[in-house]
Amino acid sequence: MIRLFVGLGNPGPDYEATRHNAGFWWVDALAAKLGARLTSERAYQAQLARVAGPQGPVWLLQPMTFMNRSGVSVAALARFFKIEANQVLVVHDELDVLPGQAKLKFGGSAAGHNGLKDIHGMLGTPDYWRLRLGIGHPGVKSEVVNYVLKKPSPDDRDAIDRAIERSLGASDLLMAGEMDRALAVIHAGPQRPKPPRPADLPAAPPRQTS
Numbered sequence: 001m002i003r004l005f006v007g008l009g010n011p012g013p014d015y016e017a018t019r020h021n022a023g024f025w026w027v028d029a030l031a032a033k034l035g036a037r038l039t040s041e042r043a044y045q046a047q048l049a050r051v052a053g054p055q056g057p058v059w060l061l062q063p064m065t066f067m068n069r070s071g072v073s074v075a076a077l078a079r080f081f082k083i084e085a086n087q088v089l090v091v092h093d094e095l096d097v098l099p100g101q102a103k104l105k106f107g108g109s110a111a112g113h114n115g116l117k118d119i120h121g122m123l124g125t126p127d128y129w130r131l132r133l134g135i136g137h138p139g140v141k142s143e144v145v146n147y148v149l150k151k152p153s154p155d156d157r158d159a160i161d162r163a164i165e166r167s168l169g170a171s172d173l174l175m176a177g178e179m180d181r182a183l184a185v186i187h188a189g190p191q192r193p194k195p196p197r198p199a200d201l202p203a204a205p206p207r208q209t210s
Helices: 019-034 067-080 114-123 141-148 154-168 171-176 179-187
Strands: 004-007 039-041 046-053 056-063 088-094 102-106 129-134
Touching (some): 019 046, 019 088, 019 129, 171 179
Antiparallel strands (some): 039 046, 102 129
């Protein structure tokens, strides 16, 4: 079960709407869904909320340490409340996933993500859950830093917001520890429009006879 939801991002208005803050957007949306209010907690250098979960208290965390020091907040809270690494879900932007898609996975490498790298180091293990929110890739490695620190296009932001809304549908399952069912919900993807029924198709024009 997930006892700690972590959204990654950078603090301050200059970064608020940038792609790198997709994790913050997800935790903001979860807080709204649960009727929780994130407040500043100096002890953890973070914005933090506590809610009642099906099996005990659950925390929502947004580190305010800037991305490359995200592990400071995560590790401090996890250790104080005796939260195991496999009870942590980190939500972050993902270059290798298209906007509109979300992917749930357990463990693995940081794949160059500075927030994950620091969390690995501070927790001492990569064995925690991640929810990867697709932001797409600029196509050129040298452009990645500028890309993640810029606002997505309106279409991409709409797609990311839809992925956030869809993946939030798994939040109760995540808190209950039903990870396989949560994965199925998150990976279901947006529904495709149904093909028209024969009755909805336009009638064929009458055949001409000579």
